[in-house]
Every structure is written in structure tokens, then in C-alpha cells.
Amino acid sequence: MVRCRAVSVRIDDAVLVDDVDLEIADGEWVSVIGPNGAGKTTLLRAIAGLATAEGEVELAGRSVRDMGTRERSRTVAVVPQIPVVPPSMPAVDYVLLGRTPHIPLFGVEAPDDVSTALTVLEQLDLTALADRRMETLSGGELQRVMLARALAQDAPVLLLDEPTTALDVGHQQEVLELVDELRMSRGLTVLSTMHDLTLAGQYADRLMMLAGGRVVASGSAEDVLTEANVARHYGARVRVLHEAGGIVVLPVRPVHEAIPR
Amino acid sequence: MVWAVGGAVAVVVAVLLGLAIGPASISPGGAALSVLDHIPGVHIRSGLSHQQAVIIWEIRLPRVILGLFVGAMLAMAGASYQGVFRNPLADPYLLGVAAGAGLGATIAIVSGLSASSAFSPVPLAAFVGALGAVLLTYTVGATGDRARSTASLILAGVAVASLLTALQTFVQQRDTAVISQVYTWLLGRLTVTGWSQVALVLPYFVVTAAVLLAHRRLLDVLSVGDHEATTLGVPVDRTRLVVVVAASFATAAAVAVSGLIAFVGIIVPHTIRLLGGTSYRVILPLSILFGGAFLVLADIVARQAMAPAELPIGVVTAFFGAPFFVLLLRSSRGVPAT
Numbered sequence: 327m328v329r330c331r332a333v334s335v336r337i338d339d340a341v342l343v344d345d346v347d348l349e350i351a352d353g354e355w356v357s358v359i360g361p362n363g364a365g366k367t368t369l370l371r372a373i374a375g376l377a378t379a380e381g382e383v384e385l386a387g388r389s390v391r392d393m394g395t396r397e398r399s400r401t402v403a404v405v406p407q408i409p410v411v412p413p414s415m416p417a418v419d420y421v422l423l424g425r426t427p428h429i430p431l432f433g434v435e436a437p438d439d440v441s442t443a444l445t446v447l448e449q450l451d452l453t454a455l456a457d458r459r460m461e462t463l464s465g466g467e468l469q470r471v472m473l474a475r476a477l478a479q480d481a482p483v484l485l486l487d488e489p490t491t492a493l494d495v496g497h498q499q500e501v502l503e504l505v506d507e508l509r510m511s512r513g514l515t516v517l518s519t520m521h522d523l524t525l526a527g528q529y530a531d532r533l534m535m536l537a538g539g540r541v542v543a544s545g546s547a548e549d550v551l552t553e554a555n556v557a558r559h560y561g562a563r564v565r566v567l568h569e570a571g572g573i574v575v576l577p578v579r580p581v582h583e584a585i586p587r
Numbered sequence: 588m589v590w591a592v593g594g595a596v597a598v599v600v601a602v603l604l605g606l607a608i609g610p611a612s613i614s615p616g617g618a619a620l621s622v623l624d625h626i627p628g629v630h631i632r633s634g635l636s637h638q639q640a641v642i643i644w645e646i647r648l649p650r651v652i653l654g655l656f657v658g659a660m661l662a663m664a665g666a667s668y669q670g671v672f673r674n675p676l677a678d679p680y681l682l683g684v685a686a687g688a689g690l691g692a693t694i695a696i697v698s699g700l701s702a703s704s705a706f707s708p709v710p711l712a713a714f715v716g717a718l719g720a721v722l723l724t725y726t727v728g729a730t731g732d733r734a735r736s737t738a739s740l741i742l743a744g745v746a747v748a749s750l751l752t753a754l755q756t757f758v759q760q761r762d763t764a765v766i767s768q769v770y771t772w773l774l775g776r777l778t779v780t781g782w783s784q785v786a787l788v789l790p791y792f793v794v795t796a797a798v799l800l801a802h803r804r805l806l807d808v809l810s811v812g813d814h815e816a817t818t819l820g821v822p823v824d825r826t827r828l829v830v831v832v833a834a835s836f837a838t839a840a841a842v843a844v845s846g847l848i849a850f851v852g853i854i855v856p857h858t859i860r861l862l863g864g865t866s867y868r869v870i871l872p873l874s875i876l877f878g879g880a881f882l883v884l885a886d887i888v889a890r891q892a893m894a895p896a897e898l899p900i901g902v903v904t905a906f907f908g909a910p911f912f913v914l915l916l917r918s919s920r921g922v923p924a925t
Binding site: 374375376395396398399400402403404406409410411412413414415419420423424426427429431432433434435479 | 801802804805807808810811812814815817818819820821822860864865866868
């Protein structure tokens with residue numbers, strides 16, 4: 327369970343996140359959407375304890391502020407938007423880094439940690455890539471390996487920052503389906519930020535739209551993804567279609583007067 | 588594993604050569620037996636004369652052991668700095684250690700104390716100067732902002748180093764009689780009188796090596812950056828501080844007894860990265876072994892190349908280290924990662 331009450335993040339005079347309330351039940355998936363600079367990533371960082379925030383952030387009933395770095399890392403795993411990829415590191419070692427919260431600070435991993443990492447690799451169909459060096463992975467492979475590292479952390483809460491931005495449409499669906507399966511099988515609570523509104527609506531249980539750091543819409547995909555909301559907060563002209571698999575948000579190019587050539 | 592054996596072999600070979608080569612010719616086997624004879628409870632006839640045995644035990648062995656410690660400390664400090672700053676150019680002198688030690692040593696030499704008393708104050712002054720410089724760099728360069736902190740520390744190191752070098756030059760120029768003495772010290776050399784310097788650095792070597800080796804896995808975790816390392820449960824700022832303090836003590840102790848020996852802290856860790864992999868679990872222990880062996884071999888060259896005169900060892904490490912490293916870089920697939 328994730329709970330934010332009146333969370334604000336300020337840097338100098340700029341208010342990046344402004345008085346946000348959010349509750350996510352165990353096993354629920356909420357996606358945060360909003361235009362560039364709306365404060366999505368900052369909110370995620372505040373929940374992960376990476377940004378100093380006003381208000382209260384609770385994870386599993388405990389205030390993030392009261393948790394030590396290690397305890398927090400056993401509660402919440404983060405998949406960053408732009409990871410720092412350690413060159414030359416084999417993928418399996420990268421996934422093993424996810425076991426850090428469970429390994430004594432000055433120790434090395436136990437056989438249990440290795441088997442956990444190998445199990446996660448197998449679950450995500452990555453066993454063949456285990457010995458590949460990180461910098462040789464494709465975008466889709468990298469995203470899955472990062473997910474594997476987060477899962478190796480064995481934390482009940484998973485934060486995903488733009489998990490699909492670097493991927494083609496096939497890999498986008500693949501990764502999100504994977505997250506959904508893992509959420510079901512492991513009972514994970516998922517909070518993601520998303521740029522693609524269609525995918526956001528199709529995969530999350532609920533959406534929260536931010537603009538200028540404030541919550542401007544929140545609820546089901548039908549309630550949040552309206553043509554009016556997208557026009558107002560993204561400044562975009564879209565059509566919203568209701569398909570069997572969920573909502574589809576289609577950008578529509580404004581029609582101009584024909585320019586004489 | 589292969590490399591660990593290789594490192595141990597390199598150390599043994601370097602030690603045997605270091606014992607055997609010198610103005611008085613002594614066979615490596617005899618030298619080794621003579622050393623073993625000193626182990627309590629062991630009595631071996633080495634076949635060496637009393638004089639030869641004294642040369643081995645009182646002159647060559649202390650110098651070889653000191654070389655092992657100094658090389659090991661510089662190499663592991665360099666590797667640790669590279670890891671903690673995620674910067675392949677980081678070396679043990681990154682935060683101003685060299686300039687601080689140089690200033691301390693110069694002041695001690697100029698003051699004339701080193702000539703008058705039996706106990707030379709130069710190592711102590713260099714040690715204090717080195718740690719003072721790191722402290723100054725940390726005080727000036729540490730910011731609350733984690734995103735900026737490593738860059739601002741490195742820049743603060745540059746500023747502190749220029750300031751202290753300016754002061755050092757000023758002090759040195761005022762007393763031109765000591766320039767050659769200062770210069771000799773700055774270029775680095777291993778000269779020993781019996782076992783006292785070895786005894787001086789031993790505790791620093793043991794403690795700093797233990798601390799840095801304990802951080803070998805954390806240094807690997809830091810390779811994903813401060814933010815991600817934090818989400819993995821690593822107290823990043825504290826870890827960096829502890830590693831920097833330990834590496835700085837190691838460097839200061841090495842500099843105090845040997846002057847400023849260039850290049851060891853950069854080429855040894857990078858050579859290991861190119862050959863043996865990029866995990867600090869490999870890099871740190873192998874830096875200790877190969878760093879020590881490399882410096883002992885360099886010292887043999889320094890002693891022999893222009894005998895009976897001695898070359899500064901810093902000249903030898905750079906002269907052989909630089910081309911070797913360039914060759915290695917060209918033959919490998921790319922720039923080593925940190």
C-alpha cells in the first residue's frame with residue numbers, strides 16, 4: 327500500500343509537485359500521466375525517498391522518512407527512466423545488484439541470492455542473456471534486465487519511470503504485459519509514469535493526471551482520458567476511441583487552410 | 588582465480604629478483620633460504636656468508652617489502668578513487684594529496700630539521716600535508732546536492748592542488764639550496780634504513796586494505812550511479828566518505844615514506860580492468876598484488892639502471908608504465924570502464 331498525503335516537492339522557489347494526495351491499494355496498478363515537466367518523475371522520486379518532500383509518504387503503513395535506506399530498498403524497487411548502465415558488467419551480475427538490500431553491507435551474495443537472481447532471469451526469459459555485457463543489450467533487452475534487477479529486490483512496491491519510452495510498440499506491449507503478469511503472480515503494487523496515453527489507459531487500474539505539479543484529474547481511464555482533459559493540459563488535439571481492449575487516444579493533426587504552393 | 592594465482596606468482600618473482608639483484612651478487616635461492624631462516628623455529632643453512640645474510644635482511648628485504656606496501660597502497664587507492672568517483676582518470680592524488688604532501692615535505696626540508704636530527708620529520712610532514720589537503724578539499728568541495736557532489740569534489744581538488752603547489756613553489760624558491768633535495772623527494776624513491784619505515788606503514792596498509800576490501804561489492808553497486816545505488820539500499824554519501832578517507836590514508840602513508848611516485852595508481856587498476864574484468868572484487872585484491880609487484884620491479888630498475896647512482900623510481904614507473912599501458916589500450920577492444 328502506498329499513501330501520499332499533501333506531498334509537495336520544492337527546489338529553490340520552484341514547486342515541482344504541489345499538494346498531491348494518492349492512495350494505491352495492495353496489488354493495484356496506478357499510472358501517473360501528464361505533459362513534460364508536470365512533476366511525474368519528481369513524485370516518483372519523492373515516493374522512493376530520493377527527493378525531499380513535504381507532507382507524508384507512507385509505504386506499507388510506515389513513513390518513508392522514518393525508514394533507513396536499506397529498509398526502504400526492501401520495500402520499494404525503482405526502475406529509472408534513464409539507467410546508468412555499468413559497461414562490461416554481465417547482465418546476471420547487474421540483476422544480482424538487486425539483491426543488495428538483502429546482503430550484509432560488507433558481505434557478498436549467498437547462494438540464495440544467486441538462485442533468486444537466476445530464477446528472475448528465467449521468469450523474464452533472459453537466461454540466454456545472462457552472460458551478455460550490459461552495453462551490448464538492445465533497448466528492449468535492457469528494459470527487461472532492469473525489471474529483473476528490480477524484481478530481484480523482492481520489494482512489494484514497484485515504481486516504473488517511463489518504462490516504455492525507449493521501446494517500439496511490440497516491446498512496449500511485451501514489457502507492460504510482463505509487469506501485469508508479475509503484479510498478479512507476486513501481488514506487487516505498481517506505480518508507473520507513462521507518456522503513451524493509450525498504453526497508460528489500457529494497463530493501469532487507475533490514472534492520475536498531473537499538470538504543473540497538481541493533480542488535475544484522477545480515476546478510471548474513461549474519466550481521465552477525455553478529449554477535453556488532453557486538450558487542456560497537453561495542448562494536444564486528440565480523438566478518444568473506446569475499443570474492446572480499452573481506450574485509444576489518437577493524435578489528430580489540426581486541419582489548416584490549404585497553403586497555396 | 589587464474590589472475591589471483593598470477594598475482595601471487597608476480598609478487599614472489601618480484602620479491603626474489605628484488606632480493607637477488609644488487610651490487611653484491613647473491614643467488615635468488617640463497618636469498619630466499621636466508622629469509623626463511625629468520626622465521627622463528629626454522630633453521631636453514633642458506634649457504635650465504637654472514638655479510639650477505641646481513642645485506643639481505645637489513646638492506647634488501649626491508650626495501651622490497653616497503654616497495655610491496657607502497658605499490659599496493661597506491662594501486663588500491665587509485666582503484667578505489669576511480670570507483671567512488673566513477674572517473675577513469677582518478678588517481679590517488681586526485682584530491683590534492685600530492686600537492687599537500689609536497690608542501691609538507693618542502694617545509695620540513697627547508698626548515699633544516701631533517702639534516703640536524705636523527706629522526707627525519709619529512710615523512711611526518713608529508714603525511715600531515717597530504718591528509719590536510721584532502722580535508723581541505725572535502726570541506727570546500729562537499730555540497731548538499733548529491734548530483735553535483737562528485738564533480739565539485741574533483742574541482743575542489745584541482746583548486747586545492749594548485750594553491751598548495753603555488754605555496755610549495757614559493758617556499759622552495761626562497762631557499763634555492765634545497766631545490767635538488769626537494770626535487771629528489773618529489774620524484775619519489777624507496778630508500779630505507781632497516782625496518783623502521785616498513786614498521787611505520789604496516790599498520791596503515793593493514794587497516795586501509797581491510798576497509799577498502801570490505802567495500803569491494805559496494806563499489807560495484809556504486810557503478811549504477813548515486814541515485815540507483817540509493818534505491819538499492821546503499822548509504823552512498825557515507826560509503827564514499829569512508830572509501831575516500833581509507834584511500835587517502837593509504838596514499839598519505841605511501842607518500843610519506845616514498846615521495847610522489849607517479850602512474851602506479853592509474854595504470855595498475857586499469858591494466859587489471861582490461862585483463863581481468865571490471866568487478867571491484869577482482870580489481871581491488873589484484874591491484875594490491877600487482878601494484879606491489881610492479882613497484883618492486885620498478886625499484887630494481889631504479890637501483891640498477893645507472894648504478895651506483897639511483898634513478899628516482901617515479902621516473903621508472905612512468906617510463907615503463909606509459910608505453911606498456913598504451914600498447915595494452917591499443918590491443919584491447921576499447922577504453923577500460925570504471
